[in-house]
Amino acid sequence: MPIQRSLATIPKKIIWLIGGALLLQIGLNFFLPRASAKAQALASPPSLHSLMVSSIGEPIGLAKFLMLNLQAFDNQPGVSLPFRDLDYSRVRDWLTRILQLDPYAQYPLLFASHLYAEVPQPEKQRLMLDFVYQQFLVDPNRRWPWLAHAVIIARHKLNDLPLAAQYAAAIRRYATGTNVPSWAKQMEIFLRADMNETETARVMLGGLIESGQISDANELYFLTQQLRELESKVKIEK
């Protein structure tokens, strides 16, 4: 027995029904309103307590999901929002919540320092840098790379040497782990030198060399040279 019967067994009216309905369906699509893209404002994040309950015992999983959601927020269907149009205080609140859910995450700090802080709007940049600074203080030995980047932004994008020096000083003072490279700890010295605080820079650099923390011979040589230059500058100033 054949699996299918002949096409002739199908009443012509069924063929007409299919053809007519198909044409109407296609025609209706042109008549119906087209979906339009509307940018949605970033809402405030729920409380940490609410998020913890909503995570059903998977705060890290929820944190990763929320980070990706925040990351994609500038690309809503049909709309590409510039970062500068985002409400930065809300972005900061979301990033804070994500870090509270997953304190070991580096992603929110990477986004804050490398992406959100790169917008050409000084007040928004300062807000993000402050966020990175506050979060650095929570866990300096793990979060120092992001504050080191904040130093560079403060120095070269904002041209705010005192702010850059404040962040660099925080790295020197609080990021004391063995994993923190010496260049990060030395940033403040060179910033002080740039600020014409040569005496301060000289004292700091001398202290660093004398402390014995520098073990690499080349590095020690380079820093000693720098110290000599600073000392001669100080003499000239005097």
Add this chain to the structure above:
Amino acid sequence: MNISLPAIFSIPHPVVVLALGVLREARKNHLARMLIVLMVVGLAFALFVKQLAIMESVAIETAFIAALYRLGSVFLLTIFIITAQIRETNDKGLDLLLSLPISRAHFFAGKFLGYAVCALIAAALISLPLTLLVPLMQVFAWGGSLALELLIITAASLFFVLTLAHSMSSLVSVMALYLLSRTMAALQLMGATSLVETSGVARQITNGVLNAIALLLPRLDLFTQTSWLVNFTGGMADLPTLALQTLIYVALLVGATLFDLYRKNY
């Protein structure tokens, strides 16, 4: 078999008998009970979510209930239609029915009528709890739209289950059609503004394929919108357009199902 199409729409006795058979099947399968469970679970879950919200608690509760009820009712109805039809096929009930002196069009009309009544009852039942939270007219509009959406799902479920005759593939196909129909508008918008730089031709081809598929799908993104309940945007005024879309798409699916039904050898 000599069939005239208008006979599908007039309701002769065998059609009513078959439709009543479907309603009996719904009672045996506890469809109403499952819908009530969905309603209660939805209310309990929404109440829990409401406790977590610090503002707009009623809007959040309504949005959760509406989203859950919409998806839940579509899922329950699809499962019911597919399992009922597969069981009938396995029990040789379909063969028996088609051996009786009724046309295949009457057989289909009876089945569709029965399931359509189930869909309308489901939409009415599931809308009831929302009357506690939202103005009545908005609930009418939402429920009416849900009924139309469920009619499309009914026709789609019958089309796939009678064509594929397999529960798993039918269920996956209906869900794929449903999800694609609901997300197609967003996909088209995303295609229009690419996130990643692609060459012009590749993008044009992708968008062309997307747009072509979209022409063959019902615009479910316009149906049963939660914003009608939460923000009161839209409502009864949208129903005629949605009814027209339902009529056309159900006609297309009915035609396709009858085409397959007439060609099959049982």
